[in-house]
Amino acid sequence: MSSFLVARRVDGLLLLVAVVWGSSYLAAKSLTDTAGVTVILSLRFLITASALWLIWVIRSRRTIGGREAAAGVVLGLTQASVLILETHGIAGTSATNAGLIISLVVVFTPITEAIAFRAKLPRMVLGAAVIAVVGVCLLVSGDGFATPTPGDILMLAAAVVRAIHVTAVSGLTRGRAYSPLNLTLVQSAVCALVYTVGDPTGVLSAVRTFTSAQWLGVLYLGLACSVFAFLVQTWAIQQTSASRASLLMGTEPIWAVLIGLSIGQDTLSLPGILGAALIVAGTYLGLRAETRHRVRLRRNRPRQGRFQIGEPGGTG
Numbered sequence: 001m002s003s004f005l006v007a008r009r010v011d012g013l014l015l016l017v018a019v020v021w022g023s024s025y026l027a028a029k030s031l032t033d034t035a036g037v038t039v040i041l042s043l044r045f046l047i048t049a050s051a052l053w054l055i056w057v058i059r060s061r062r063t064i065g066g067r068e069a070a071a072g073v074v075l076g077l078t079q080a081s082v083l084i085l086e087t088h089g090i091a092g093t094s095a096t097n098a099g100l101i102i103s104l105v106v107v108f109t110p111i112t113e114a115i116a117f118r119a120k121l122p123r124m125v126l127g128a129a130v131i132a133v134v135g136v137c138l139l140v141s142g143d144g145f146a147t148p149t150p151g152d153i154l155m156l157a158a159a160v161v162r163a164i165h166v167t168a169v170s171g172l173t174r175g176r177a178y179s180p181l182n183l184t185l186v187q188s189a190v191c192a193l194v195y196t197v198g199d200p201t202g203v204l205s206a207v208r209t210f211t212s213a214q215w216l217g218v219l220y221l222g223l224a225c226s227v228f229a230f231l232v233q234t235w236a237i238q239q240t241s242a243s244r245a246s247l248l249m250g251t252e253p254i255w256a257v258l259i260g261l262s263i264g265q266d267t268l269s270l271p272g273i274l275g276a277a278l279i280v281a282g283t284y285l286g287l288r289a290e291t292r293h294r295v296r297l298r299r300n301r302p303r304q305g306r307f308q309i310g311e312p313g314g315t316g
Helices: 002-032 037-060 066-091 095-102 105-117 123-139 150-173 180-198 200-209 212-239 242-249 252-262 270-300
Strands: none
Touching: 002 037, 002 066, 002 095, 002 212, 002 242, 002 252, 037 066, 037 180, 037 200, 037 212, 066 095, 066 150, 066 180, 095 123, 095 150, 095 252, 095 270, 105 123, 105 150, 105 270, 123 270, 180 200, 180 212, 212 242, 252 270
């Protein structure tokens, strides 16, 4: 009975992470309507890095090695690239579209991994990618086929770059006993530095003029969508299988749609609804196919040491 309750608690927390990530697009869009993208990202990651540093001081204090720091810096730069594209994209499209398009990273990542590591890719993953891309075309078409907005294009670019980032995480950490907390702390610090240097005057101005509502939005992105989601994800994956965790967190685009339509008052035409359904279906099929393929590979070869850091979803 206790194991059943623990399993349900883990599932519930993973679903909560998916809900938080799904809501991050609306939260980010609300902020980009009132302040610059670089300023928002700077404040968000200053908060995230500070919170992670505090956790590191209290719970870990594990020395950050030279190679570990170097990997964190590289990944921080790729993560910063993802988020600048993503947040500019959110500013130029709806929260619903943003949440759906960025979910394509689930089917793009196996493709970038296959290219980088010269690995064979399951046909179902390619099929899922085609389904999802057709869904994007329908989603951005409105009432008829039309040119995608700049925001839609930036979100698609962000999905591609995020897939490259995830592949880089795999390549730089494979076979190395790096601390997930250390790497995430370094990545967050690099992002905070890059964004703050990008617009120091704007950041100082925002600190003086932000309203309580704006600060709540930034705190939500920094603490809930980054720190909370990362810690819960790391803990939960240790309590359940990676496949189950991926499937539960893979519901993120569904929550993004529900929150965008209900709270954000976004609208979807009939082609958009069909496109959203195809994106969710393609993402789910691609995730399942990739997970099964990975399980088969592990069964067919000796177990090798490999570190995997959970990749935050949402705008994280």
